[in-house]
Amino acid sequence: MTSKITTSQTIGPFPHEAWRWAVELTAKVDSAAPQITVKGCIFDGNGEAINDAWAETWMPDSAPLESAHAIPGYRRVPSGDDGGFAFQITRSEHAGKGDPVAYVTVFARGLVKHQFTAIFLEDDPALAESAILNQVPAARRETLIARKQADGSYAWNINMQGAAETVFFDYI
Numbered sequence: 630m631t632s633k634i635t636t637s638q639t640i641g642p643f644p645h646e647a648w649r650w651a652v653e654l655t656a657k658v659d660s661a662a663p664q665i666t667v668k669g670c671i672f673d674g675n676g677e678a679i680n681d682a683w684a685e686t687w688m689p690d691s692a693p694l695e696s697a698h699a700i701p702g703y704r705r706v707p708s709g710d711d712g713g714f715a716f717q718i719t720r721s722e723h724a725g726k727g728d729p730v731a732y733v734t735v736f737a738r739g740l741v742k743h744q745f746t747a748i749f750l751e752d753d754p755a756l757a758e759s760a761i762l763n764q765v766p767a768a769r770r771e772t773l774i775a776r777k778q779a780d781g782s783y784a785w786n787i788n789m790q791g792a793a794e795t796v797f798f799d800y801i
Contacts, residue, residue: 658717662694666782667748667775668715671708671735674790678712682737684787686748688730690721704731727755727762730775735787744797748785749774765796772796 658664671679685705692702706714718730729747736743749756751774756762762770772795775785788795 658695658719659697659699660691660695660719662691663720665718665720665730665750666715667718667731667785668713668782669775669784669786670712671714671737671787672712672789672791674794676791678710679708679737679789680710680712682708682712682714682735684708684714684716685734685736686716686718686731687734688718688721688732690728691719694719694721725750725753725755727753727757727759729761729773733787735789737789740789744789745800746787746795746797747773748783750783751776769796 671682671684673679683705686703688702688704690702695701702719704716704718706716708714716731720730730750730753731748733746733748734743735746747761749759749762753759756774762773765773772788772793775783778784786795
C-alpha cells in the first residue's frame with residue numbers, strides 16, 4: 630500500500646521551538662557589503678496575520694559576500710504575533726539586474742506543502758527585462774515587488790490566499 634503522506638506535511642504546532650537554531654545562526658549578518666532590510670507581514674486568505682509561519686530566504690548572489698556568516702546567503706525567520714517578519718539582505722554587485730534579491734520559501738500551519746516565491750526591489754532598473762517576472766501575468770507582478778520606504782527599508786507582504794495572493798512558483 631502506498632502512503633498518501635507527502636514529505637512536506639504541515640509544520641505542526643511547535644516549529645518555533647524546533648527551528649530556533651536556524652534563527653540564531655542566521656539572525657546577525659556578518660558582511661562588510663551593503664545591506665538592506667525587507668520587512669512585512671504574512672496573511673491568510675481572510676486577511677488575518679499568521680503568527681506561527683516561517684519564511685526562509687536563499688540569496689545565491691549574497692552567499693560569496695558572507696563567507697564569515699554561519700550559513701552564507703541563507704536566512705530563516707519566524708513571523709511574530711502580528712504576522713511580521715524582517716530579512717537582512719546583503720546586496721551583491723548583481724543587484725539591479727532584474728533578478729530577485731531573494732528566493733523565499735514559506736512554511737505555515739495548515740500548508741500541506743511549503744510555498745516558493747521571490748522578492749524583487751521596485752528600484753531595480755532592470756525589472757522590465759526580468760526573465761522571471763515576465764513569466765508572471767502583468768496584473769500579478771506587484772505581489773513580488775518590495776516597495777522602498779522612507780527609512781530605506783523595503784516593505785513586502787506575503788498573502789497566502791485571496792484577491793491579493795502572492796505569486797507562488799512551482800519548481801520542477
